[in-house]
Amino acid sequence: MKRTDLSPELQAAWDEIDGYAKGYGLDYFPIIYKVLDYKTLYEVAALGGFPIRYPHWRFGMEYDQMAKGYTYGLSVIYEMVINTNPSYAYLLEGNEMVTQKMVMAHVTAHVDFFKHNMWFAYTNRRMLDEMANHATRIQRLINRYGYEQIEDFIDVCLSLDNLIDYHAPYIKRPEARTEIPLSSPRPEEAAVEGLKVERDYMRHYINPPEYLAEQRQKQVEEKQKARRFPENPQKDILLFLLNYAPLDPWQHTILEIIRDEAYYYAPQGMTKIMNEGWASYWHSKIMTEKALTDSEVISFADHHAGVVATSPGRLNPYKMGLELLRDIEDRWNRGKFGKEYEECEDIQAKRNWNKDLGLGREKLFEVRKLYNDVTFIDEFLTPEFAAEQKLFSFAYNDRSDLYEIASREFMEIKEKLLFQLTNFGQPYIYVEDGNYGNRAELYLKHRHEGIDLKYDYARDTMRNIFIIWTRPVHLETVIDDAPYLLTFNGGELTKQKL
Amino acid sequence: MQRIQQDLNRFRRIVRGQIKKNLRKYMSQGEMIGRQGKRAVSIPLPQIDLPRFRYGSKQSGGVGQGEGDVGDPIGRGDPQDGSGEAGKDPGQHIIEVDITLEELAEILGEELELPNIEPKGQKNIVSEKVKYSRIRRVGPDSLRHFKRTYKEALRRQVASGLYDPKNPVIIPIKDDIRYRSWTETPLPQSNAIIIYMMDVSGSMGNEQKELVRHTAFWIETWLMSQYKQIEICYIVHDAAAKEVDKETFYHLREGGGTRISSAYSLCNKIIDERYPPAEWNIYPFHFSDGDNWGNGDTQICLKLLTNELLPKSNLFCYGQVRSLYGSGNFIHDLKHSFENEDALAMYEITKRDEILDAIKEFLGRGR
Numbered sequence: 033m034k035r036t037d038l039s040p041e042l043q044a045a046w047d048e049i050d051g052y053a054k055g056y057g058l059d060y061f062p063i064i065y066k067v068l069d070y071k072t073l074y075e076v077a078a079l080g081g082f083p084i085r086y087p088h089w090r091f092g093m094e095y096d097q098m099a100k101g102y103t104y105g106l107s108v109i110y111e112m113v114i115n116t117n118p119s120y121a122y123l124l125e126g127n128e129m130v131t132q133k134m135v136m137a138h139v140t141a142h143v144d145f146f147k148h149n150m151w152f153a154y155t156n157r158r159m160l161d162e163m164a165n166h167a168t169r170i171q172r173l174i175n176r177y178g179y180e181q182i183e184d185f186i187d188v189c190l191s192l193d194n195l196i197d198y199h200a201p202y203i204k205r206p207e208a209r210t211e212i213p214l215s216s217p218r219p220e221e222a223a224v225e226g227l228k229v230e231r232d233y234m235r236h237y238i239n240p241p242e243y244l245a246e247q248r249q250k251q252v253e254e255k256q257k258a259r260r261f262p263e264n265p266q267k268d269i270l271l272f273l274l275n276y277a278p279l280d281p282w283q284h285t286i287l288e289i290i291r292d293e294a295y296y297y298a299p300q301g302m303t304k305i306m307n308e309g310w311a312s313y314w315h316s317k318i319m320t321e322k323a324l325t326d327s328e329v330i331s332f333a334d335h336h337a338g339v340v341a342t343s344p345g346r347l348n349p350y351k352m353g354l355e356l357l358r359d360i361e362d363r364w365n366r367g368k369f370g371k372e373y374e375e376c377e378d379i380q381a382k383r384n385w386n387k388d389l390g391l392g393r394e395k396l397f398e399v400r401k402l403y404n405d406v407t408f409i410d411e412f413l414t415p416e417f418a419a420e421q422k423l424f425s426f427a428y429n430d431r432s433d434l435y436e437i438a439s440r441e442f443m444e445i446k447e448k449l450l451f452q453l454t455n456f457g458q459p460y461i462y463v464e465d466g467n468y469g470n471r472a473e474l475y476l477k478h479r480h481e482g483i484d485l486k487y488d489y490a491r492d493t494m495r496n497i498f499i500i501w502t503r504p505v506h507l508e509t510v511i512d513d514a515p516y517l518l519t520f521n522g523g524e525l526t527k528q529k530l
Numbered sequence: 531m532q533r534i535q536q537d538l539n540r541f542r543r544i545v546r547g548q549i550k551k552n553l554r555k556y557m558s559q560g561e562m563i564g565r566q567g568k569r570a571v572s573i574p575l576p577q578i579d580l581p582r583f584r585y586g587s588k589q590s591g592g593v594g595q596g597e598g599d600v601g602d603p604i605g606r607g608d609p610q611d612g613s614g615e616a617g618k619d620p621g622q623h624i625i626e627v628d629i630t631l632e633e634l635a636e637i638l639g640e641e642l643e644l645p646n647i648e649p650k651g652q653k654n655i656v657s658e659k660v661k662y663s664r665i666r667r668v669g670p671d672s673l674r675h676f677k678r679t680y681k682e683a684l685r686r687q688v689a690s691g692l693y694d695p696k697n698p699v700i701i702p703i704k705d706d707i708r709y710r711s712w713t714e715t716p717l718p719q720s721n722a723i724i725i726y727m728m729d730v731s732g733s734m735g736n737e738q739k740e741l742v743r744h745t746a747f748w749i750e751t752w753l754m755s756q757y758k759q760i761e762i763c764y765i766v767h768d769a770a771a772k773e774v775d776k777e778t779f780y781h782l783r784e785g786g787g788t789r790i791s792s793a794y795s796l797c798n799k800i801i802d803e804r805y806p807p808a809e810w811n812i813y814p815f816h817f818s819d820g821d822n823w824g825n826g827d828t829q830i831c832l833k834l835l836t837n838e839l840l841p842k843s844n845l846f847c848y849g850q851v852r853s854l855y856g857s858g859n860f861i862h863d864l865k866h867s868f869e870n871e872d873a874l875a876m877y878e879i880t881k882r883d884e885i886l887d888a889i890k891e892f893l894g895r896g897r
Contacts, residue, residue, distance in 0.1 A: 071532065072532070074534075075532055075533060075534040078534055078537075079533075079534070083533070084533075087536055087537055087540070088537060088540075089537055089540040089541040089544055090537075090541075090580065091534060091537040092534060092536075092537030092538035092539070092540055092541035092542070093537075093541045093578070095534045095537065095538055096538060096541060100628075183540075187580060190580050191580045191581045191582050192582075193582075194582055194583065194584075195583070342595045342596055343594075343596070344594050344595070344596045344598065344604040344605070346594065347592070347593050347594060347595060348595070351595070352595070421595060422595055422596055422597060423593060423594070423595055424593070424594055424595070424596075424598065424600075425591060425592070425593050425594075426591050426592060426593070426594050426604055427591035428591055429603075432603065434603040434604075434605065435591065435603065435604050435605045436600075436601055436602060436603050436604065437594075437598050437599065437600050437601060437602045437604060438591060438600065439600060440600065445593055448591065448592060448593050449593045452592055452593065457585070458582075458583065458584060458585075459583050459584065459585060461583055478583075483585045483586065484585070484586050485583060485584070485585065485586065486584050486585060486586040487586070488581075489581045489582060489583065489584055490581075490583055491581075492581030493581045493582055493583050495581075496581065
């Protein structure tokens with residue numbers, strides 16, 4: 033077995049970086065470094081950072097593509113860190129010392145973020161064990177039911193793994209439930225009698241026909257409500273399926289595992305910009321203020337430039353997060369916030385605003401604790417920042433078959449950006465009715481926000497839901513500005529205008 | 531073995547399965563021919579990606595960063611996204627996978643149940659492989675064999691009583707020194723020559739040429755997997771034949787009539803001059819729309835085939851592509867004359883879907 037722990041030189045570098053990071057007030061779980069050759073590093077990366085996962089071809093596909101990227105020199109992974117306690121971080125063997133130092137500094141901030149950001153509060157910090165358990169459980173199922181069958185079902189579950197409620201760990205939502213089990217007969221409703229009438233001639237007066245009609249209407253509504261299942265729309269479709277789909281125990285196990293892992297990774301998706309920005313902020317701070325030796329400056333600058341490089345069609349989360357954090361630090365240092373600043377109309381005065389508050393660092397630590405990408409952008413993206421960073425929104429042009437710069441207007445950029453980040457930029461789909469048409473059919477609804485679903489993907493995903501639900505699956509959505517009901521009942525997908 | 535190897539193998543198997551399943555489609559559309567590298571092709575594979583509910587990319591757009599004015603283009607549209615009209619023409623989700631030509635040939639072989647070709651006995655070029663397995667007394671210093679030299683010196687000193695166990699100093703003299711030397715082992719190596727002949731008369735249109743090109747790609751892929759080394763000649767003909775390079779072969783368009791015999795005799799000449807049948811496995815392929823110039827020429831062709839080409843070739847293949855103008859008689863003449871001739875395979879390709887069947891007919895004989 034090859035040694036994977038830190039060499040004495042790296043250990044010394046780590047002790048140094050560790051001291052600086054703690055000195056700045058970063059507070060992280062213990063970090064265990066592993067130095068891996070590129071093959072092993074890419075293997076771990078393909079497995080999502082965990083050395084033991086259940087067998088699945090998509091890990092192989094990812095490895096194949098990453099290894100190709102490495103072979104052709106297109107992409108390099110320098111580092112990888114996982115959200116566990118203690119935290120494991122992987123270094124690429126043979127990188128020069130300055131790179132390793134930069135990576136270590138980067139990693140401290142990531143782990144600090146894992147530990148303190150509120151969206152990570154409910155993640156399982158013993159995920160290493162959990163993943164290994166998942167692997168064992170699935171391996172057992174494979175031994176029992178055969179590879180193909182298990183793999184097929186994992187494929188089905190994976191294609192639904194974005195149908196979870198990203199806020200569920202933080203909010204108690206009404207469960208999907210019915211008062212009366214669907215199968216048992218309902219008690220007959222009493223006929224509407226109205227108020228008690230002593231004297232017959234008073235009947236019209238006490239119970240006017242409008243009142244009775246109203247009461248009857250109310251009863252019908254209540255009855256309908258009682259029939260609704262689930263009572264409230266369910267965003268966590270996976271949970272709904274776990275609870276109510278006719279799953280075999282082994283299917284239940286797999287779906288549960290996939291859902292667990294999806295929730296584990298969710299906060300990382302929700303804080304990509306902040307997390308990477310935070311880490312880049314600190315590696316740059318620690319390196320430039322403390323750890324860099326003279327001979328390392330050029331290499332560091334080169335690497336750092338690579339990390340924060342931008343290209344027109346893509347937003348680099350490292351760059352965006354880093355710049356926005358720096359902007360916040362500057363604003364809170366100079367007091368560029370609050371009512372007085374907001375209402376000031378003199379651009380010159382605004383630009384030179386300086387109240388020497390020095391609150392920047394403190395604010396940053398607060399931001400890393402309380403925000404996720406959506407709230408972060410919503411609160412701190414300013415028109416000045418957008419202009420300075422040359423942000424733009426782009427859109428697809430049908431006629432030229434090109435993506436073109438659509439606007440540099442602040443509101444449009446912000447709106448687009450928030451849209452991209454909300455719900456991970458994924459369509460918002462929930463269970464509307466689990467007993468549609470009283471035939472135990474599943475009725476899903478897509479909350480259309482201006483963008484249609486990718487049709488072929490939607491078709492195949494519905495096929496997969498059908499495999500789990502085993503009864504027809506409906507999806508209400510919008511195609512080319514017209515509402516449609518897509519229905520999959522085991523044959524072809526049908527499309528019906530609503 | 532790495533943990534990931536298991537998943538990687540599984541992924542590769544899935545890729546192979548997909549290719550096999552869609553082989554007829556790939557063969558008819560020729561998607562991979564355009565993406566051919568030296569040793570591998572890149573294949574667009576549908577349905578390897580896991581489907582999820584997600585947005586169509588065209589309407590969504592996004593946010594970017596950098597220079598540019600409103601209206602400046604920043605990137606191409608997603609070519610796989612269909613025409614945007616969902617429902618009518620659902621685009622496929624596609625990823626690209628590289629596959630080596632050997633692997634592709636293997637898939638082709640498995641799917642079409644192609645037998646491996648047994649190269650004919652005499653047709654092996656003997657090449658020599660050098661192996662350093664001997665010892666000599668003379669040679670260059672760079673090949674000196676220290677251990678053997680030491681042994682020789684030790685033996686000599688012991689024999690001549692110069693060896694002192696208390697002071698075991700061994701000094702080799704010139705006679706002791708040994709050198710590594712090589713032996714030559716003959717290695718049979720089978721070579722093959724493909725001779726493509728194509729009718730480029732006016733009646734052969736672009737579609738017909740595409741058919742030929744696709745068929746040729748698969749023939750080459752298979753034969754390359756069967757022989758160490760392959761050479762390819764290209765002959766075009768209308769009323770007269772000439773040898774051309776690959777580029778010209780597929781793009782040249784001539785007018786005029788057709789005399790197939792001109793190509794056959796040129797082919798025969800090339801074989802006689804450059805590829806003696808004793809040393810080469812010879813594969814002439816002829817593509818035409820089957821419209822020959824009069825019965826006289828067809829008679830010459832049949833004679834050439836019987837007396838010269840068929841005896842010399844491993845396999846002579848005739849592919850007839852249907853065109854609007856041709857009478858398509860030639861294949862009937864061939865069928866009539868060579869009913870049960872093993873060395874002659876023919877197929878009439880009417881549409882692209884049939885490339886697979888043509889290949890099976892051509893290569894299914896294991897010759």
